[in-house]
Amino acid sequence: MTARPTAAFLPDGRRLHLNHGPIDLIIEVFGPERESCYGQATRRFETVLTGLVSELPALRTPIMDGHRFTNPIARRMAKAVQPHRDVFVTPMAAVAGAVADEMLEALIADRQVPKAYVNNGGDIAFHLTSGERITAAGPAGPIEIGYDDDTRGLATSGTGGRSHSFGIADAVTVAARTAAEADAAATLIANAIDLPGHPAISRERASDLSPDSDLGDRLVTTSVGRLAGDEVEEALRQGEALACRMRAEGRIREAALSLKGQVRVVASEPETRNAGVLLHA
DSSP states (O other): OOSOOEEEEOTTSSEEEEEETTEEEEEEEESTTHHHHHHHHHHHHTTHHHHHHTTHHHHTSOOOTTOOOOSHHHHHHHHHHGGGTTSOOOGGGGHHHHHHHHHHHHHHTTSOOSEEEEEETTEEEEEEOTTOEEEEEETTEEEEEETTSSOOEEEEESTTSSSOOSSOOSEEEEEESSHHHHHHHHHHHHHHSOOTTOTTEEEEEHHHHOTTOTTTTOEEEEEEOOOOHHHHHHHHHHHHHHHHHHHHTTSOSEEEEEETTEEEEEOSSHHHHHHTOOOOO
């Protein structure tokens, strides 16, 4: 790595932009301690990428019994994918969310902050105090989360994201306890939305697209052509089934799945799913 981490305020003067290699963060703190919080975040960011690189070989493989990560972000990644070990998944499935979680913790440490968030390319960790709410965009409409909700992380995955996907989802947005947990779940739900062998879906080996990919020679989706309405429904049903199972097991709070203009929502209340909007009570 030749480039150094950079820190700069966005034109609004309120949000901080931190960048180092593939990590690109937008951070905002509300309240009088904003400046001190930004200083804490900037100092922590200095070693985020170098710390991850030191454990990258192990992070690119499924978790091995007995392996212990020393880097705190790597530990967050491993913890987030641990419940999903029945399918192929590496800790890299949670890297963006885990970075957001770690940076949020550093951002607000020992400070009185009413509200704050760290947005890592759409994977968001946030902090709320009593009476505060946060609103974010989702494939089914606005996502609103309040202080009383047991949700502090959002993540989105799909064929249009920064990482490769086994599936064909346009987007899957998940709300969970942490951004790392949401990231891992969104990745796997997006993988499940698929029509294996369909002639309108093009795939290539992940290693041909990214030689250092944690997915190796597994086929990932590169384009999705025209699909019939019933085919879209079938693909979404598979992802919806997995999201419902994850929610029943307490791994996620809610999810919104989209493909070719169709949307499925797995939410707290059955009527919410029919409304096409991801809401939190």
